[in-house]
Amino acid sequence: MTTTSQTAGTTTLEELERRATERRDRPSYGHDALIACDRLVRIFTTDGVEVQALQGLDLLVTEGELMALVGASGSGKSTLMNILAGLDVPTAGAAKVAGCDLLAMDGKARLRYRREVVGFVWQQTARNLLPYLTAAQNVALPMQLKDGRKGGTRQKARRAEELLAMLDMADHADRRPHQLSGGQQQRVAIAVALANNPSVLLADEPTGELDSATGEQVFAAFRRANEELGTTIVIVTHDQAVASEVRRTVAIRDGRTSSEVLRRTEVDETGRESLVAREYAMLDRAGRLQLPADYTEALDMRHRVALELEQDHIGVWPDDKEG
Numbered sequence: 001m002t003t004t005s006q007t008a009g010t011t012t013l014e015e016l017e018r019r020a021t022e023r024r025d026r027p028s029y030g031h032d033a034l035i036a037c038d039r040l041v042r043i044f045t046t047d048g049v050e051v052q053a054l055q056g057l058d059l060l061v062t063e064g065e066l067m068a069l070v071g072a073s074g075s076g077k078s079t080l081m082n083i084l085a086g087l088d089v090p091t092a093g094a095a096k097v098a099g100c101d102l103l104a105m106d107g108k109a110r111l112r113y114r115r116e117v118v119g120f121v122w123q124q125t126a127r128n129l130l131p132y133l134t135a136a137q138n139v140a141l142p143m144q145l146k147d148g149r150k151g152g153t154r155q156k157a158r159r160a161e162e163l164l165a166m167l168d169m170a171d172h173a174d175r176r177p178h179q180l181s182g183g184q185q186q187r188v189a190i191a192v193a194l195a196n197n198p199s200v201l202l203a204d205e206p207t208g209e210l211d212s213a214t215g216e217q218v219f220a221a222f223r224r225a226n227e228e229l230g231t232t233i234v235i236v237t238h239d240q241a242v243a244s245e246v247r248r249t250v251a252i253r254d255g256r257t258s259s260e261v262l263r264r265t266e267v268d269e270t271g272r273e274s275l276v277a278r279e280y281a282m283l284d285r286a287g288r289l290q291l292p293a294d295y296t297e298a299l300d301m302r303h304r305v306a307l308e309l310e311q312d313h314i315g316v317w318p319d320d321k322e323g
């Protein structure tokens with residue numbers, strides 16, 4: 001009797017220990033992602049009124065990705081970008097970029113993060129470049145700010161030259177921003193953002209002020225940075241041309257990621273390649289799924305739906321008992 005209960009007790013303890021170890025050893029959410037936003041919340045309070053700009057946003061971005069973020073005005077895109085850029089701090093949730101915890105950084109770590117881990121390109125060309133410096137000097141500046149007065153001036157100038165050449169701006173290295181077109185300024189801005197070889201390049205509407213042909217050239221510069229330097233790039237855009245050129249477009253709705261479009265190259269039986277796009281709804285870790293409004297409206301789905309688990313899919317039906 002005693003032996004049995006001891007055995008049972010030992011088994012239970014062992015089992016509990018095993019489960020605890022399993023839980024401890026289980027990789028955390030997004031452990032292998034370069035950018036991991038986990039239930040990110042940002043609440044702004046102005047004149048006593050609260051605005052929930054981000055409402056539990058989840059986003060994972062893999063190292064080396066070039067992806068786009070889209071969403072209606074006010075959906076929270078810029079709020080997210082400012083957080084990822086280290087310019088704003090979320091109210092709750094977790095956010096990690098290249099191993100840096102965006103909620104726990106002190107002032108010094110934040111400054112290093114902004115100088116070395118992320119680079120950004122904003123929509124307003126004037127925000128990206130200093131008007132009294134040439135293109136080459138603008139590109140060398142972040143390197144000088146990083147190293148202080150430590151030498152290597154020639155090396156920095158060489159790196160600035162190389163980056164400008166990669167973005168087809170070598171011939172304009174000695175021009176000041178007002179002597180460059182909007183598209184050229186944005187290409188220099190990309191070189192500036194890449195100066196300290198950041199892990200991530202963030203761009204908020206970088207083609208927003210450009211015509212479509214110039215926008216295409218600027219996007220090509222992002223693609224080159226991604227392919228040649230392996231930099232992970234996140235672009236917020238309203239520009240359909242940009243959104244349809246990347247492999248993954250994530251849509252934000254009401255402060256959450258709601259759906260994403262993945263594009264894959266498929267080869268048919270004749271060997272012809274084509275780009276196939278497919279839209280997916282996001283399933284969060286609690287199993288919540290946001291159905292597209294046009295689907296729910298088409299079938300008049302409201303407060304509840306009926307679910308059925310099939311062998312390889314889940315069926316969702318309108319509640320026919322509703323009345």
Ligand SMILES: Nc1ncnc2c1ncn2[C@@H]1O[C@H](COP(=O)(O)OP(=O)(O)OP(=O)(O)O)[C@@H](O)[C@H]1O
Nearest residue numbers: 044046051053071072073074075076077078079080
């Ligand atoms: N500093 C702030 N103070 C108060 N409310 C803010 C602040 N910044 C953003 N918001 C609010 O948060 C919500 C999300 O704004 P955000 O700028 O992130 O949207 P967005 O998707 O970037 O829009 P757009 O495409 O128009 O730039 C909006 O309702 C906005 O009014």
